[in-house]
Amino acid sequence: xxxxxxxxxxxxxxxxxxxxxxxxxxxxxxxxxxxxxxxxxxxxxxxxxxxxxxxxxxxxxxxxxxxxxxxxxxxxxxxxxxxxxxxxxxxxxxxxxxxxxxxxxxxxxxxxxxxxxxxxxxxxxxxxxxxxxxxxxxxxxxxxxxxxxxxxxxxxxxxxxxxxxxxxxxxxxxxxxxxxxxxxxxxxxxxxxxxxxxxxxxxxxxx
Amino acid sequence: xxxxxxxxxxxxxxxxxxxxxxxxxxxxxxxxxxxxxxxxxxxxxxxxxxxxxxxxxxxxxxxxxxxxxxxxxxxxxxxxxxxxxxxxxxxxxxxxxxxxxxxxxxxxxxxxxxxxxxxxxxxxxxxxxxxxxxxxxxxxxxxxxxxxxxxxxxxxxxxxxxxxxxxxxxxxxxxxxxxxxxxxxxxxxxxxxxxxxxxxxxxxxxx
DNA sequence: GTCGATCCCTACCGCCCACTCGGGAAAGTC
DNA sequence: GACTTTCCCGAGTGGGCGGTAGGGATCGAC
Numbered sequence: 101x102x103x104x105x106x107x108x109x110x111x112x113x114x115x116x117x118x119x120x121x122x123x124x125x126x127x128x129x130x131x132x133x134x135x136x137x138x139x140x141x142x143x144x145x146x147x148x149x150x151x152x153x154x155x156x157x158x159x160x161x162x163x164x165x166x167x168x169x170x171x172x173x174x175x176x177x178x179x180x181x182x183x184x185x186x187x188x189x190x191x192x193x194x195x196x197x198x199x200x201x202x203x204x205x206x207x208x209x210x211x212x213x214x215x216x217x218x219x220x221x222x223x224x225x226x227x228x229x230x231x232x233x234x235x236x237x238x239x240x241x242x243x244x245x246x247x248x249x250x251x252x253x254x255x256x257x258x259x260x261x262x263x264x265x266x267x268x269x270x271x272x273x274x275x276x277x278x279x280x281x282x283x284x285x286x287x288x289x290x291x292x293x294x295x296x297x298x299x300x301x302x303x304x305x306x307x
Numbered sequence: 308x309x310x311x312x313x314x315x316x317x318x319x320x321x322x323x324x325x326x327x328x329x330x331x332x333x334x335x336x337x338x339x340x341x342x343x344x345x346x347x348x349x350x351x352x353x354x355x356x357x358x359x360x361x362x363x364x365x366x367x368x369x370x371x372x373x374x375x376x377x378x379x380x381x382x383x384x385x386x387x388x389x390x391x392x393x394x395x396x397x398x399x400x401x402x403x404x405x406x407x408x409x410x411x412x413x414x415x416x417x418x419x420x421x422x423x424x425x426x427x428x429x430x431x432x433x434x435x436x437x438x439x440x441x442x443x444x445x446x447x448x449x450x451x452x453x454x455x456x457x458x459x460x461x462x463x464x465x466x467x468x469x470x471x472x473x474x475x476x477x478x479x480x481x482x483x484x485x486x487x488x489x490x491x492x493x494x495x496x497x498x499x500x501x502x503x504x505x506x507x508x509x510x511x512x513x514x
Numbered sequence: 515g516t517c518g519a520t521c522c523c524t525a526c527c528g529c530c531c532a533c534t535c536g537g538g539a540a541a542g543t544c
Numbered sequence: 545g546a547c548t549t550t551c552c553c554g555a556g557t558g559g560g561c562g563g564t565a566g567g568g569a570t571c572g573a574c
Contacts, residue, residue: 111541111542111549111550111551113540113541113550113551114550114551117551117552131429132342132429133340133342133425133426133429135339135340135342135343136342136426138530138531138532139531139532139533140530140531140532148552148553149552149553149554150531150532150533150553151533151534151535151552151553151554151555152551152552152553153552154532154533154534155550155551155552155553156551158533159532159533160531160532160533211428211429214425214428215425215426215428215429216425217425217484217488218340218421218422218423218424218425218426219340219343219422219425219426220488221418221421221422221425221484221487221488222338222339222340222418222422228488231488232488232489235484235485235488235489236489239485260500263496263497263500264500266482266485266492266497267478267481267482267497267500267501269481269485270477270478270479270480270481270482270484270485270497271474271477271478271481272477272481273477273480273481273484274474274476274477274478274479274480274481275473275474275477277424277428277442277477277480278442278446278473278476278477280428281424281427281428281435281438281439281442282439282442282443285473289470290470290473290474290477293467293470293471293474294474297474297504297505297508298504300507300508301504301507301508318519318520318521318571318572320520320521320570320571324521324522345560345561345562346561346562346563347560347561347562355522355523356522356523356524357562357563358522358523358524358563358564358565359521359522359523360522361562361563361564362520362521362522363521365563366562366563367562367563515574516573516574517572517573517574518571518572518573519570519571519572519573520569520570520571520572521568521569521570521571522567522568522569522570523566523567523568523569524565524566524567524568525564525565525566526563526564526565527562527563527564527565528561528562528563528564529560529561529562529563530559530560530561530562531558531559531560531561532557532558532559533556533557533558534555534556534557534558535554535555535556535557536553536554536555537552537553537554538551538552538553538554539550539551539552539553540549540550540551540552541548541549541550541551542547542548542549542550543546543547543548543549544545544546544547544548
């Protein structure tokens with residue numbers, strides 16, 4: 101008697117299958133979105149039949165959320181692993197530059213989030229809540245990194261950290277869109293200029 | 308003998324129907340995207356049956372492109388009508404601020420473009436070429452407005468106008484995403500701060 | 515009033531999709 | 545080696561989709 105929602109997969113084989121499914125779903129959803137990406141395509145890409153897939157993820161929606169949480173967790177760990185992020189201020193901007201540089205080498209991941217966030221803007225979309233929460237979280241985290249810079253004296257204190265944080269996120273998302281549509285539009289250089297502008301703007305007034 | 312692709316609709320009645328269809332399609336595609344928005348929903352919203360709609364737009368794809376061109380044409384005319392845009396420099400940023408302010412009162416239009424550009428980053432999407440071209444066009448136009456400011460001496464000349472232009476577009480798109488996901492995230496204030504940052508950064512060095 | 519073009523409908527087709535059912539192979543447990 | 549649990553498949557179901565076929569109403573031109 102499996103306790104309703106306890107262990108979705110215990111055996112090693114099941115874990116391997118789950119992993120293959122998540123990788124396949126990343127690829128399919130990145131290409132065709134959630135609505136446009138058939139479950140069967142995910143299944144065959146994971147060397148499974150479609151009912152076989154549904155054994156691990158009972159609905160398409162549950163698969164979507166699993167993919168998002170998985171890929172998101174990786175990204176968050178990456179930022180959290182840098183030292184500059186915790187220091188805040190200009191160093192945090194450099195840490196974000198590192199994320200941008202890494203994203204520039206991982207088109208699939210970038211496309212996944214861009215495609216899905218586009219769909220999820222509508223109210224009824226299964227990932228709407230998820231993305232709304234995610235942006236709130238990331239924005240708050242970025243604002244705090246900026247405030248750490250202000251508290252440490254590296255940034256001048258009379259700027260609204262929350263507003264600046266949302267600008268940083270906006271630039272990252274917007275550059276991704278342009279890059280995806282035309283890969284010659286380099287994200288790295290452009291974010292670097294924005295970071296420079298921001299540091300310049302936030303330079304503390306000389307005493 | 309109608310010359311293949313000459314006049315798709317000549318009578319006043321047909322023009323009125325076409326117009327209703329475009330408005331309905333804007334609404335449906337904004338809510339559910341191109342892939343997720345059924346033709347039948349557009350048709351009923353336009354007081355038509357689905358084959359009735361297909362009389363005016365022979366395929367769903369042709370309807371999509373018609374919607375995009377229509378809505379885009381309006382927006383372009385709006386910018387072109389301002390005097391600051393042609394003057395370039397800081398005045399052009401103010402003109403863009405006007406666009407942002409207007410967008411903040413027209414959620415459906417903003418959502419239409421955000422949802423569709425998300426879908427269209429995939430290679431096979433019917434609007435892929437369209438959006439790639441569109442961003443190229445807009446980016447070039449914005450870069451030229453910046454260069455006019457540099458030529459007039461309002462902006463310092465050693466900054467890369469093309470890079471700055473893509474930052475401006477990125478901020479607009481990114482802020483729209485955050486605003487759509489959470490309407491309390493004001494686009495107007497935030498773009499204003501970015502415009503201020505940009506003007507600050509581009510202030511010509513004192514002689 | 516006639517005639518041709520435009521407009522739009524009812525009925526239908528073939529396809530794709532997420533999900534279900536029932537059963538059987540495999541793997542872990544004792 | 546029996547028994548349970550996990551894993552996965554073949555076959556099917558109901559619904560939704562874009563697009564087609566063919567005919568009837570409407571309307572402008574003359």
